[in-house]
Amino acid sequence: MRKLTMLAVVCTFLFSGVYAGGYQVGLHGQKQIGMGLVGTSLTFDASSMFYNPGGLSFMKPSYSFALGVSPIRSFTVFRKNAPSDYTASTDNPLGTPFYFYGAAKINDRLSAGVAVNTPYGNSLSWGKDWDGRYLIQDLSLKAIFFQPTLSYKINDYIGIGAGFVFATGTFELSKALPVTGANGDGSVSLNGSTSAMGFNAGVLLHPSDKLDIGIDYRSKITMDVTGADAKFTVPATLGGNFPADNKVSVALPLPSNLDFGASYKATDKLLLAISLNYVFWSVYDSLIFDFETNTPALPDSKNPRLYKNKMIFRIGGEYTVNDKLALRAGGYYDPSPVNDMYFSPETPSLNNIGLTAGLSFKPVEKLSIDLSFLYLMGMEADKNYTPDNFGGTYKSRIYIPGFGLTYNF
Amino acid sequence: MLLVAVSCEPKLDEFVPSSGSADFSKYVSLGNSLTAGYADGALYTSGQSYSYANLIAAQMKKAGGGEFVQPVVTNEDGLLAGKLKLEISTNCLGVSSLGPIPAGGTPTGYPAALAPVGYAVNNFGVPGAKSYHLVAPGYGNPAGLLAIPPTANPYFVRFASSPTTSVLADAFAAQPTFFSLWIGNNDVLGYSTSGGMGDVITAPSLFTLALNGIVAQMTSAGAKGVIANVPNVTSVPFFTTIPYNGLVLTEQAQVDALNAAYGNGLLGISFQLGQNPFVISDPSAPNGIGRRQLKQGEFVLLTLPQDSLRCAGWGSQKPIPGQYILDENEVAAVNVATTAFNQVISDLASANGLALVDVNSFLVNAKSGLVYDGIRFGLTYVTGGVFSLDGIHLTPRGNAIVANEFIKAINSKYNASVPLVNVGDYPGIVFP
Numbered sequence: 001m002r003k004l005t006m007l008a009v010v011c012t013f014l015f016s017g018v019y020a021g022g023y024q025v026g027l028h029g030q031k032q033i034g035m036g037l038v039g040t041s042l043t044f045d046a047s048s049m050f051y052n053p054g055g056l057s058f059m060k061p062s063y064s065f066a067l068g069v070s071p072i073r074s075f076t077v078f079r080k081n082a083p084s085d086y087t088a089s090t091d092n093p094l095g096t097p098f099y100f101y102g103a104a105k106i107n108d109r110l111s112a113g114v115a116v117n118t119p120y121g122n123s124l125s126w127g128k129d130w131d132g133r134y135l136i137q138d139l140s141l142k143a144i145f146f147q148p149t150l151s152y153k154i155n156d157y158i159g160i161g162a163g164f165v166f167a168t169g170t171f172e173l174s175k176a177l178p179v180t181g182a183n184g185d186g187s188v189s190l191n192g193s194t195s196a197m198g199f200n201a202g203v204l205l206h207p208s209d210k211l212d213i214g215i216d217y218r219s220k221i222t223m224d225v226t227g228a229d230a231k232f233t234v235p236a237t238l239g240g241n242f243p244a245d246n247k248v249s250v251a252l253p254l255p256s257n258l259d260f261g262a263s264y265k266a267t268d269k270l271l272l273a274i275s276l277n278y279v280f281w282s283v284y285d286s287l288i289f290d291f292e293t294n295t296p297a298l299p300d301s302k303n304p305r306l307y308k309n310k311m312i313f314r315i316g317g318e319y320t321v322n323d324k325l326a327l328r329a330g331g332y333y334d335p336s337p338v339n340d341m342y343f344s345p346e347t348p349s350l351n352n353i354g355l356t357a358g359l360s361f362k363p364v365e366k367l368s369i370d371l372s373f374l375y376l377m378g379m380e381a382d383k384n385y386t387p388d389n390f391g392g393t394y395k396s397r398i399y400i401p402g403f404g405l406t407y408n409f
Numbered sequence: 410m411l412l413v414a415v416s417c418e419p420k421l422d423e424f425v426p427s428s429g430s431a432d433f434s435k436y437v438s439l440g441n442s443l444t445a446g447y448a449d450g451a452l453y454t455s456g457q458s459y460s461y462a463n464l465i466a467a468q469m470k471k472a473g474g475g476e477f478v479q480p481v482v483t484n485e486d487g488l489l490a491g492k493l494k495l496e497i498s499t500n501c502l503g504v505s506s507l508g509p510i511p512a513g514g515t516p517t518g519y520p521a522a523l524a525p526v527g528y529a530v531n532n533f534g535v536p537g538a539k540s541y542h543l544v545a546p547g548y549g550n551p552a553g554l555l556a557i558p559p560t561a562n563p564y565f566v567r568f569a570s571s572p573t574t575s576v577l578a579d580a581f582a583a584q585p586t587f588f589s590l591w592i593g594n595n596d597v598l599g600y601s602t603s604g605g606m607g608d609v610i611t612a613p614s615l616f617t618l619a620l621n622g623i624v625a626q627m628t629s630a631g632a633k634g635v636i637a638n639v640p641n642v643t644s645v646p647f648f649t650t651i652p653y654n655g656l657v658l659t660e661q662a663q664v665d666a667l668n669a670a671y672g673n674g675l676l677g678i679s680f681q682l683g684q685n686p687f688v689i690s691d692p693s694a695p696n697g698i699g700r701r702q703l704k705q706g707e708f709v710l711l712t713l714p715q716d717s718l719r720c721a722g723w724g725s726q727k728p729i730p731g732q733y734i735l736d737e738n739e740v741a742a743v744n745v746a747t748t749a750f751n752q753v754i755s756d757l758a759s760a761n762g763l764a765l766v767d768v769n770s771f772l773v774n775a776k777s778g779l780v781y782d783g784i785r786f787g788l789t790y791v792t793g794g795v796f797s798l799d800g801i802h803l804t805p806r807g808n809a810i811v812a813n814e815f816i817k818a819i820n821s822k823y824n825a826s827v828p829l830v831n832v833g834d835y836p837g838i839v840f841p
Contacts, residue, residue: 134783180837235840388783
């Protein structure tokens, strides 16, 4: 354990992301992160707007503000299918998911607020020269969600809530092209941005003082990027086949989520919680690059993904030491949504086991300093992207410290 | 700090190369131009470095293999022959397009080309060699170059240990623990690449005798090895690039004029709008005029001067000379020989416990396309990426693909774990 703690501390501060399955990110509240990312049935503060808007009306303070950031340091290693002695590892830039929540009780029953966070993203770099460079070199997906939210407590036992989601996103992708010129490989880089809309709705049931049950649904949002820049660098004589300043349209679906959670106050000091998160990943059927100018060498490119719907199991607990200190721990199992036949190094999402710890310290009654740590183990597996005949063994380790503040009054 | 950083990364077990029941400490390769690393119509420095034999040797080195020395040509422009490059050129119609043209430069000519390399080599690939050449004494004797027909080969003269030695004798004298043998291509190709003229297909009995002799000698001191067979000509772009019906007529006036010139169909020669079979020279054509149209299954060689087709009326008003054609009888003879040679090779492999690389089947399957690490290959000329600009020899990536087929066969036969090469580490055809 001490070794693990040391590793966590050291690796974190070396600083650098892929975390939850696929390109979904589950880092939206330091308290929830500390408890295995369980959140659906918890009513800590304004962060309920993301985890379950139905729970917002159950928060105790009149005003609640929370902000936080979770820098992600991720490492994925790769060994090519045997017989090969080729290995590679990612040198991922630091991913920085963040959140900001502000909510207020309008009256005893109605609460309102706004949430800003980053539920989806991916940033990875395999380098320019690695062996999978014709599949992917660098990728960055970033999405920021703005969610104005209303929550209504019907009675002491049931609260409902919903938020409208406005999402903005950017993507950048670069890969090598297998055409050889005097200076080596050709290359293509794509980048674009877009915005889209969706919603988040939930119900919180509070049948007794000890038990909370939450159900939350977050809608699918399709990020349709049209007219993104597609820059090709190829030998001059192939310029006609790969117009230098082409445009591309691409649609990336952000899957819907159905979450169920329950939490139980075992004692005055001990809170236990579980949740089941069902992610509708099957919407990610294929990644299609629709180029504005097609040529015989540059048709639109349809890349199968065939993701599968997956259930994530989470468990966590919180122990309130005293008025100033609460400790948390948790864990979860997040199976890979990626189809075994179509596992691309662009999103090397493995079966993940997450271990979490966290604490909150209240120097004064209204302010809470929230810290968390998530250690994510991507379990070693042999995977292939069959259309490109590229595969091998992947394994990943991800270190995510989280820092947050909550101000309630 | 580095140690700390490494510990953050997850670890995967390392791949452990092994030689299995083989011993790669001294590997020698025997063969022809393919083994030598000939490419783009020439033997030149970088092309040699990408020879499949050199690539295999580098991988064997990870499994106990030793140094692999090639008779290096210290001229990137070529030895004797100059190489081709891809460049935009203007044809006789004034149309510019991308195609192979002589790369120029200054290839090493006679007599410098014959200068002995002065060291012992591991790669006994000799451009132009046929099966029986490998066992022929004096094949490296410069005096034999002047004989008619020549009894020596300038490429072997460079590294033959003596004027009287043979390729086989030198290869055996290197005391290999492991050898590769890929020979036989020229036994049919020499015939085919000359359009069946000026060369003959090696008699199966002679081929059998030569190969038995080579394998018997090479295995006599306990060496293990791998042997590869001969691809069918229909897998090679040298034969498949120009279609038999590549005469495209776009104007009715052309069609009418040609039909009139050939007796309006009475001679069995007729034309229509669109694609038409080329007219070739065939002294035994049944119409008695020594010309006929090509049939499906017959091949036009890549060496055919394209401007003669475009501007000199070849293939329509004038027949294409037979030296550029592999006609149906010749194709049949080549197929029979290829099948016979490959049977000999496969029998020898089983009788001597050698690994067998079925290059023939591999290329037949490769016609529908190959994909390695996101790189797509085919057997088409230039765009396919496997064959170099001469349409017969391999690109560096083509050599890597072939090297991997050898390695797979070796691993399988000898229960070895020689790592494959990364195809993407090597250049494809270079576009300007």
